[in-house]
Amino acid sequence: MDLQDSKYTYGVQYTLAQISNQMLQHMNEYNKLQPLERIDSILHEATTVLQAARHHALELSEVGVSNDEFHRMRVLIVRVAASSYTSLGNKIDFLNEVHELKIVKEVILRAAEMRFGHTSNVLSEFRYPEQQKTTS
Numbered sequence: 001m002d003l004q005d006s007k008y009t010y011g012v013q014y015t016l017a018q019i020s021n022q023m024l025q026h027m028n029e030y031n032k033l034q035p036l037e038r039i040d041s042i043l044h045e046a047t048t049v050l051q052a053a054r055h056h057a058l059e060l061s062e063v064g065v066s067n068d069e070f071h072r073m074r075v076l077i078v079r080v081a082a083s084s085y086t087s088l089g090n091k092i093d094f095l096n097e098v099h100e101l102k103i104v105k106e107v108i109l110r111a112a113e114m115r116f117g118h119t120s121n122v123l124s125e126f127r128y129p130e131q132q133k134t135t136s
Contacts, residue, residue, distance in 0.1 A: 039084040042098060045128045046077050046105045052125040053108050056115075063115045065108055073108065076101040 050073050053060055057070070080101055083094045109126055116122045 039080065039098065041128075042102060042105075043077060043081055043084075046073065046101055048128040049105050049108050049112075049126050050074065050077065053112065055125065056112070056122065059115050060108070060111055063111045065111045069104060069108060073101070073104045076104060 050070065053065065053073075054070060057065075057067075076097055079097050080094070083097070112123055112126050
C-alpha cells in the first residue's frame, strides 16, 4: 500500500468513526429520555407524517400509498396515545403497536422520498421540527 492509499483509508476510517460517534451520541440522548417522552416524540413525528401525507395523498397514491395506510396510521396513533396516557399502557400489545406505528411512519416517509426526492422542499413537511434539527 502506498502513501496515497493509506491517507485515503485513514480518511474513510476517520469519517466512519465520526458518523458512528454521532449515531451513538444520538442513541444515548434518546435512551436518556423518559419512556413517555419517547412515546410523545414518536406520536409527534407520526402525526406530522400523517398530516403531510394526507395533504399530498394524490401524489403518494402514485407510489402505492393508499387510504388504508392512512387509516391504519390514524388508528395506531390513537391507540398508542390512549395507551401511553392511561393504565392501558401495561398491555403487551402496546409495544407492538408502537413498533408498528414506527414502521408505518417510515414506510410513508420513504414513499414520500421516492415520490418527491430526498432533497425536495415538499419532504420537509413530513418532518417534525425537532426531527429537522437532528437531520440537518
